[in-house]
Amino acid sequence: MTTVLLSLGSNLQPQQHLHAAVEALRARFGAIAVSPAYRTAAVGFDGPDFLNNAVAIQTDLPLDALDAWLHALEDAHGRDRSGPRFSDRTLDLDVVFYGDLIVEGPGHLRIPRPELKHAFVLKPLADIAPTFIDPVSGLDLATLWRAHRQFGETFETMDLLPG
Numbered sequence: 001m002t003t004v005l006l007s008l009g010s011n012l013q014p015q016q017h018l019h020a021a022v023e024a025l026r027a028r029f030g031a032i033a034v035s036p037a038y039r040t041a042a043v044g045f046d047g048p049d050f051l052n053n054a055v056a057i058q059t060d061l062p063l064d065a066l067d068a069w070l071h072a073l074e075d076a077h078g079r080d081r082s083g084p085r086f087s088d089r090t091l092d093l094d095v096v097f098y099g100d101l102i103v104e105g106p107g108h109l110r111i112p113r114p115e116l117k118h119a120f121v122l123k124p125l126a127d128i129a130p131t132f133i134d135p136v137s138g139l140d141l142a143t144l145w146r147a148h149r150q151f152g153e154t155f156e157t158m159d160l161l162p163g
Contacts, residue, residue: 007052007054009050019160033056
């Protein structure tokens with residue numbers, strides 16, 4: 001089994017979509033760790049605030065199969081991929097870490113995800129997996145979070161709600 005860390009985000013009915021995603025992940029993968037959901041401003045475009053959280057799962061699914069399953073879950077929740085890369089979304093599910101694997105293309109899949117540099121990805125991951133080692137830096141997530149420029153800031157948490 002491989003430890004996989006996921007970043008989840010939504011800015012369209014985010015409390016309902018993230019709740020549904022967490023429930024779908026729990027139904028598929030069993031016991032999972034779930035971080036608080038944090039409200040953050042949209043990055044790269046003007047739009048409603050996002051809710052972002054993180055989930056840790058254990059799986060024997062190969063990375064490609066897991067990525068396809070996550071895309072199907074996004075699609076089932078109305079994810080529109082026809083617009084610009086940075087836009088409103090019902091559900092965004094990204095594999096940030098897949099064990100100690102490092103993937104640098106081809107294609108869109110990069111592991112660890114470059115978005116790890118953003119507080120909205122790193123903080124929730126450090127909440128649920130502080131001792132997880134980033135295979136690129138060799139540092140654990142708690143150390144990476146303590147070194148982040150937004151460490152120490154207060155982040156608003158929101159409850160997830162059934163749809």
